[in-house]
Amino acid sequence: MPYEVVWTRRAQRSLSSLDKVAVSRIIRKVEEIRDSPHLFLDRLVSVKIWKLRVGDYRVFIDLDEAGKKLYVIDLGRRKKVYK
DSSP: OOOEEEEOHHHHHHHHTSOHHHHHHHHHHHHHTTSOGGGTOEEOSSSSOEEEEETTEEEEEEEETTTTEEEEEEEEEHHHHTO
């Protein structure tokens, strides 16, 4: 059973600031990983969230294993999100 994708307000705001090509790539990639997210996600060491690489962008995700939900917390260009 695939995970349900939930976009937070912060992630939606970050998406709205990007160009259409980047937005479509990010949304498509998030939808692609719904069936097996662990195969595509890397766990961050300092916090208990996961990251998804989409080109120069990083998408930060919180997984709810019990509820089968994938919360997209935030996203942005690699050089800006790690500062």
